[in-house]
Amino acid sequence: MKYLTLFLLLVTLASPAVAQTALDDQIALARQSAQTDRKVILLANMNFTSEESELFWPKWEVYRAAAVANGDRKLALIKEFAENYENMNNQVADEVMTDYFSIKMQEIVILQSFAKELTHFMPATKAMRVIQIETKLDAAITMQLASEIPLAK
Numbered sequence: 001m002k003y004l005t006l007f008l009l010l011v012t013l014a015s016p017a018v019a020q021t022a023l024d025d026q027i028a029l030a031r032q033s034a035q036t037d038r039k040v041i042l043l044a045n046m047n048f049t050s051e052e053s054e055l056f057w058p059k060w061e062v063y064r065a066a067a068v069a070n071g072d073r074k075l076a077l078i079k080e081f082a083e084n085y086e087n088m089n090n091q092v093a094d095e096v097m098t099d100y101f102s103i104k105m106q107e108i109v110i111l112q113s114f115a116k117e118l119t120h121f122m123p124a125t126k127a128m129r130v131i132q133i134e135t136k137l138d139a140a141i142t143m144q145l146a147s148e149i150p151l152a153k
Contacts, residue, residue, distance in 0.1 A: 063114040
C-alpha cells in the first residue's frame with residue numbers, strides 16, 4: 001500500500017522524461033513491495049493445508065499477473081487523466097470513462113476466474129476468504145486513489 005502515495009505524484013508532477021522515468025521506477029518498486037505485502041497478508045490470514053498451498057500459490061501468481069496487467073491499464077489511464085487534467089474536454093472525458101469501465105469489468109472477470117479455480121481444490125468457504133482478502137486489499141487501494149486523484153474540472 002506504500003505505493004499509493006506515488007500515484008498522487010503522477011497527478012501533480014510535470015512530465016519531463018527524466019522525472020517520469022524516475023517515477024515509473026519508484027512505482028515499479030512500490031508495486032513489487034505491495035505484492036510481497038499481499039502475500040504476507042494472505043499467509044497470515046489463511047490456513048492452507050500442504051496440498052492446498054501447493055496448488056494455491058501457482059494459481060495466485062497467475063491471478064496476480066493478470067491483476068497487475070489490468071493495473072497497468074489503470075495506471076496508464078491515471079497518466080492520461082493527469083496529462084489532460086488542465087484541458088479536459090468531452091471527447092477525452094468520454095474515452096477515460098469508457099476505459100475506466102472496461103478496466104473495472106476486467107477486474108471482476110479476473111477475480112471471478114480465480115475464485116472458480118480455487119474451488120477446484122479447496123472448500124468454497126476458504127476460497128471466499130481468499131477473495132475477501134484480495135477484495136479488501138483492492139478496496140484500500142481504490143480508496144487511497146480516490147482520495148488522491150482530483151475531480152475533473
